[in-house]
Amino acid sequence: MSLSADLAAALRGDAQADRVVPPTGFTVSLTVFTAGAMAFLAVFAMALSLATGRLADRWGSELARSATVRISAPAGQTEAQVQAAVRVLQTTPGVASVRVLDEAEQRALLEPWFGPDLPIEALPVPRMIDVVEEGRGYDAEGLRLRLAAEAPGAVLDDHTRWRRPLIQAAGRLRALGVVSAVLIACATAAMITLAANAALAANAQVIGVLRLVGARDNYIARAFVRRFTLRALTGAAAGTVLGMAAVALLPRASAEGGFLTGLGFQGWHWLWPLIIPPIAAVVAFWATRIAAFRSLRELM
Amino acid sequence: MIELNDVSYSYGGGELLSGIDLTLAPGSFHFLTGPSGAGKTTFLKLCYADLLATAGRVSAFGQDARAMGRDDIARLRRRIGVVHQDCQFLDHLSVTENVALPLTVSGRDVVAEAENLTSLLSWVGLGDQGDSLPPQLSGGERQRAALARAVIMAPEIVIADEPTGNIDWEMSLRLLTLLVELNKMGKTILIATHDLNLIRTAKQQVSARVLRIHNRGIQLAGADL
Structure with missing residues (x-):
């Protein structure tokens, strides 16, 4: 049997x-x-x-589809570098959307560590740009080179080391x-x-x-x-x-x-x-x- | 049917049986006698492959016991009915279920065999005891139930190990009568016993050979029996 x-x-x-x-x-x-x-x-x-x-x-999937560009520039150059970085990002294939975080959003991010009364405008806090990918994504190395040329204070963080x-x-x-x-x-x-x-x-x-x-x-x-x-x-x-x-x-x-x-x-x-x-x-x-x-x- | 050629059996360093040659022919009736501890039970166990000879060859129905697989041994035991001195019943089953056990384990439909079972129980005088449990039976009734279980598969050989050891003379005669009847039906009978009266009584009813275990060997008993 x-x-x-x-x-x-x-x-x-x-x-x-x-x-x-x-x-x-x-x-x-x-x-x-x-x-x-x-x-x-x-x-x-x-x-x-x-x-x-x-x-x-x-x-x-969540972290893989998003990235952050951090801009630390001397006072007076920050806004120009932010605009330059946004232009670079908007013309990069594989980038779906680009959004610059406003002061309130940055304060909300820091609030858990420094409390609600942080005078963020008085501090040299870097500006953050939220980047969302599309399709097969972007060429991270190519983007870094372009950002270095157009906005020297920009640092691309594609979350790899966190993910x-x-x-x-x-x-x-x-x-x-x-x-x-x-x-x-x-x-x-x-x-x-x-x-x-x-x-x-x-x-x-x-x-x-x-x-x-x-x-x-x-x-x-x-x-x-x-x-x-x-x-x-x-x-x-x-x-x-x-x-x-x-x-x-x-x-x-x-x-x-x-x-x-x-x-x-x-x-x-x-x-x-x-x-x-x-x-x-x-x-x-x-x-x-x-x-x-x-x-x-x-x-x- | 069962053939032993130069068979020896050793256990614990000592030789219990040595150089045994014997053939159990179809329809023959044999008694095996000898003192307690002489090796009667061992000899019987060699015949139904419950033990394997340490030397020599035991063959049953033409098949060498040593070459048999476990399933072959199971099939052999369906062709040899064995009555043990202690009967070996399953105490949680009724007498009828115990008698039907060989049918059950061979996959046959016990319900379809109900008529055979009833007539078999009547034949051994246990027609009214079918629903009893084995511990409720007397010694003689247990031996007769064991005989019924041994023959339910219509085996060619019936082996009984001291079947009258624990029962009175009247019961012994009833059991002997049943075994003689089986022999007259053509079954080969081998009974181990040290009850010489039983052997003498049997010899008046049937042509029986009496074998005696002596000095680890087997010899034909003389006219003293």
């Missing part, structure tokens, strides 16, 4: 075969609890992974989420293997009798595999539902809350946790199958 047929048979069941192996109480609770707890954790690992993925995409570590951090968080999911699957397999071994040991006499009356290893293994697969499926389904409910109760994403409020699932991503129970069932199927055949090989 093929493995897929075995898995189907494990889920379909055989009333006569099910009666043959007596249920062993504590392994039932252990398997259901383990699968439930691991599925609960898996939902959070998945939420973390998806949220950091979204964050990396957002940071990447790279942020995207790296988000990428690593996402990888951490994937590693967590793999570890959860391995821990589930280990716990189910332990529970299956305990059940097999507790039923050594039953297994011996079954072998003596002509049962094939596959038949005996299937009785245990089916039981543990269904327990893992049930536990993981309950854990997944609880995990999804807990994620749903997290605060909604908001600008004020930043990253921490954006941890939940969004849109069709709510479907992702539904793969956890089938994966738990497959992990349990294999863990029990391997444990059962290893135990049976020790018998004649």
Whole structure:
């Protein structure tokens, strides 16, 4: 019988075969609890992974589409250099829009550090020009050379040095989420293997009798595999539902809350946790199958 | 049917059986006797591949036991019915379910075999005990249930290990009668026992060979039996 047929048979069941192996109480609770707890954790690992993925995409795309030109010039030359830089930018292919930040906007940017009463007009604060890209973007090196020629006090900041570590951090968080999911699957397999071994040991006499009356290893293994697969499926389904409910109760994403409020699932991503129970069932199927055949090989 | 050629079996550094040659022909009736610890159970286990000989060759139905895979051994055990001294039942299953166990594990539809099961239980005198659990049966009833389980698959050979060891004489005779009936149906019977009275009684009903384990080997018992 093929493995897929075995898995189907494990889920379909055989009333006569099910009666043959007596249920062993504590392994039932252990398997259901383990699968439930691991599925609960898996939902959070998945939420973390998806949220950091979204964050990396957002940071990447938002910062990649914008740039800032900072102009620090001696008093009296600032306005001329700003106008020169704007002209350069407006004639640069790949630049969608150019906007010079006014005094109020610059004050708002500095307010978190220096307070609302900062006399910005009395300070040598550089002027800022917000640049938004279009299409395939502009040639940053070419633009720098042109700005250096037309407005020597202009410095182009295309956000690369900010963007790279942020995207790296988000990428690593996402990888951490994937590693967590793999570890959860391995821990589930280990716990189910332990529970299956305990059940097999507790039923050594039953297994011996079954072998003596002509049962094939596959038949005996299937009785245990089916039981543990269904327990893992049930536990993981309950854990997944609880995990999804807990994620749903997290605060909604908001600008004020930043990253921490954006941890939940969004849109069709709510479907992702539904793969956890089938994966738990497959992990349990294999863990029990391997444990059962290893135990049976020790018998004649 | 079952053939042993120069078979030896060692365990824990000591040789338990040595240089055994024997053929169990179809339809034959054999007793195997000898003192406790002589190796009767070991000999039986070699016959149904529960143990493998450490030297020599055991073949069952033309197949070398050593060359058999685990599935082959399972198939062999469907062709050899075994009655153990301790019966080896699954105590959480009813007597009927225990008797039907070989059918269940071989994937046959037990419901379709219900009539056969009922008549088999009646044949061993347990027609009213089908729903009981094994611990509720007496020693003799357990042995007869074990015999019913051993023959449910219509095996060619029935092996019984001290089947009358824990039961009274009357029950022993009932069990013997059933085994003789099976032999008359053409089954090969091999019984390990140290009950010489049982052997003498059987020899009055059937032509039986009596084998004795002596000095790790097997010899044909003489006229003293």
